[in-house]
Amino acid sequence: xxxxxxxxxxxxxxxxxxxxxxxxxxxxxxxxxxxxxxxxxxxxxxxxxxxxxxxxxxxxxxxxxxxxxxxxxxxxxxxxxxxxxxxxxxxxxxxxxxxxxxxxxxxxxxxxxxxxxxxxxxxxxxxxxxxxxxxxxxxxxxxxxxxxxxxxxxxxxxxxxxxxxxxxxxxxxxxxxxxxxxxxxxxxxxxxxxxxxxxxxxxxxxxxxxxxxxxxxxxxxxxxxxxxxxxxxxxxxxxxxxxxxxxxxxxxxxxxxxxxxxxxxxxxxxxxxxxxxxxxxxxxxxxxxxxxxxxxxxxxxxxxxxxxxxxxxxxxxxxxxxxxxxxxxxxxxxxxxxxxxxxxxxxxxxxxxxxxxxxxxxxxxxxxxxxxxxxxxxxxxxxxxxxxxxxxxxxxxxxxxxxxxxxxxxxxxxxxxxxxxxxxxxxxxxxxxxxxxxxxxxxxxxxxxxxxxxx
Ligand code: NDP
Numbered sequence: 001x002x003x004x005x006x007x008x009x010x011x012x013x014x015x016x017x018x019x020x021x022x023x024x025x026x027x028x029x030x031x032x033x034x035x036x037x038x039x040x041x042x043x044x045x046x047x048x049x050x051x052x053x054x055x056x057x058x059x060x061x062x063x064x065x066x067x068x069x070x071x072x073x074x075x076x077x078x079x080x081x082x083x084x085x086x087x088x089x090x091x092x093x094x095x096x097x098x099x100x101x102x103x104x105x106x107x108x109x110x111x112x113x114x115x116x117x118x119x120x121x122x123x124x125x126x127x128x129x130x131x132x133x134x135x136x137x138x139x140x141x142x143x144x145x146x147x148x149x150x151x152x153x154x155x156x157x158x159x160x161x162x163x164x165x166x167x168x169x170x171x172x173x174x175x176x177x178x179x180x181x182x183x184x185x186x187x188x189x190x191x192x193x194x195x196x197x198x199x200x201x202x203x204x205x206x207x208x209x210x211x212x213x214x215x216x217x218x219x220x221x222x223x224x225x226x227x228x229x230x231x232x233x234x235x236x237x238x239x240x241x242x243x244x245x246x247x248x249x250x251x252x253x254x255x256x257x258x259x260x261x262x263x264x265x266x267x268x269x270x271x272x273x274x275x276x277x278x279x280x281x282x283x284x285x286x287x288x289x290x291x292x293x294x295x296x297x298x299x300x301x302x303x304x305x306x307x308x309x310x311x312x313x314x315x316x317x318x319x320x321x322x323x324x325x326x327x328x329x330x331x332x333x334x335x336x337x338x339x340x341x342x343x344x345x346x347x348x349x350x351x352x353x354x355x356x357x358x359x360x361x362x363x364x365x366x367x368x369x370x371x372x373x374x375x376x377x378x379x380x381x382x383x384x385x386x387x388x389x390x391x392x393x394x395x396x397x398x399x400x401x402x403x404x405x406x407x408x409x410x411x412x413x414x415x416x417x418x419x420x421x422x423x424x425x426x427x428x429x430x431x432x433x434x435x436x437x438x439x440x441x442x443x444x445x446x447x448x449x450x451x452x453x454x455x
Contacts, residue, residue: 005031006324008122008131010114010268013040014309015300016137017098019316021105026324030107031131033114033124038098039091041139041301042309048094049087049160050180054341056083057187061343068377078188081163116273120295133295135319136275136283137312138264140301146259147172149233153240153255156181165190166254170242172230173258174201176340179213181256183343186222193223195230195242195250202340206352206400208366212384213402216344219380225250263302280304287330289319297323306333337414339407344381347410350398350417353388361391362450365423365443371404371436385439387423391449394422399440409437 005028009020012034020032037044056078066074102109112125120130142155153170156177167190171182174196186192194201194217200210201217201224218224229245233255240255263282268275270283276292278284282304289297297319300312311331318329337349356362365387374381383403390397399413416425431438 002029003127003129005029005108005129005131007031007133007135008033008114008124008129009135009137010122011040011137011139011264011300011302012038012098012102012109013137013139013300013312014042015139015312015316016040016135017102017316018313019135019137019299019320020107021101022317022320023324024105024107026320028320028324031110031124031129032102032107033110033112033122035111035113037095038102038109039095043094043098044091045157045160047309049091050156050184051341052087052090053083053160053184054180054343057184057343060187060189065373065377078165080165080188084161084163087160113267115267116269116275116296118269118273133297133323135316136268136270136291136296136298136302137300137316138268138302139312140261140263140304140307142257143260143262144257146257147230147232149235150257150259152235153233153257155257159185159256166239166252167191168239168252168254169193170195170233170240170250170252170255171258172196172233172242172255173260174198174203174226175258175260176202178256178258179217179340179342181258182217182222183220183341186217186220187343191252192221193225193250193252195225195228195244197227197229199227201226202346205340205346205348206386206398207354208384208386209346209348209400209402212382213342213344213346216381216402217342220343261301261307263304265302278304288322289315306336308336308338311336335414335418337410339410341407344383344403345406346400346402347406348398348400349410349414350396351388352398352400353386356388356390356397357450361452362397363389363391363394363423363446364448364450365389365445366447367439367443369436369439372434373404383436383439385443387426387440387443389423389446391451394424396421396423396426403436405436409440412437413440 007030009016009032020030024030063074110124115123144151171178171194182192182194231243233242239253242250274293276284283298285303299315301307314331321327321329339347367385386400388398429441
């Protein structure tokens, strides 16, 4: 076993694994250090188990719909422990695949906490290796200091490891994790209250989506305690109490802290190695993921640029191609699509209406309809789509959707945006019928025209 490497990657999550395999494919000798399970947040305690839980939750609605479509005797009881066993088996299988991918790529995996020692030396557990380059890909973890008492609450990590559901849940926060877990747990029968300080959940998303999401969450029985600052959370004899600045107290049997995530920078020897952090405590990097220390790069959530798995992977590959493949590559963070797996799901790519307006004239196209599937079921569920179009050259600047299949539909439209598609390109695309996605190519007249950029 050599102790000389071209690259040491710290953190075997999606970004670190992608970077190390790409660097090895370019001929580099690569070691990847991991102190925990291989696969990182996405595979072990994030996107993958969350989506598996979302699928479990989806059956409650599917059973209701099935009755509308003529099925009888459709019912069931959800057992969290059975799901937990299936989830553990699936994450173990995926971890095995990640380990095999690394081995097959010729990347050496070393278990242990890594620490930069300076002058190209890195400690991994008890071993010291030498390397020409270091890539920090240690990801992030739930933040616990937004309010006093938050460390008493569960985070998404613990929710994904539950073997029994609580009767009621207080979700603290109104971001991605808050709306996703509120939707999932409510569908599984938990009485959910979401407490957040904004007027609407998902700050930063297009307000037309935020508003419709709030309506849909309430329709699914989730109580929204919005628009009031949160002060502290405490344990009580029968659960948790959240104090708010207007004097009100919200109570539930369990609490989920969903107040954001922080970068994993501790214990890496970053300060000693001259690696600067930004104001959020994340590793500061330039457009090529270089840190302030020569020979040290950082990608993914530890840089807090855009905390999404595919972005970490793209940053890792761009680094490896540039440094080892002699092919300069950079990630364009402007047209990254993202999805929120709440119910109904949201997906978006490009500019919001408000952001586009700052740049010039904008035309807005919308579709708002009851999905066909609800025809036999009743209910008020609706889908909503918005195109934000440049008023001068008709280029589509933003695509936004809330409704069934939004993530799948917007993923495909993200290709069109990346290619610079115009509204005319959408218009000359023949629809696939009957689908929901066809509404995106059938929007004829703008619902609003903003003629001049806002100051
Ligand atoms: P978010 O940043 O999305 O949301 C954090 C929430 O906590 C916001 O509602 C914020 O309120 C609130 N908050 C923060 N500080 C306070 C405070 N002091 N008092 C009251 N409220 C507070 O973080 P998440 O933890 O939900 O997710 C972290 C990141 O992980 C996301 O940004 C996303 O990048 C990624 N992620 C992506 C997913 C996906 O792609 N589907 C799924 C899950 C996570 P306010 O808005 O008012 O600041």
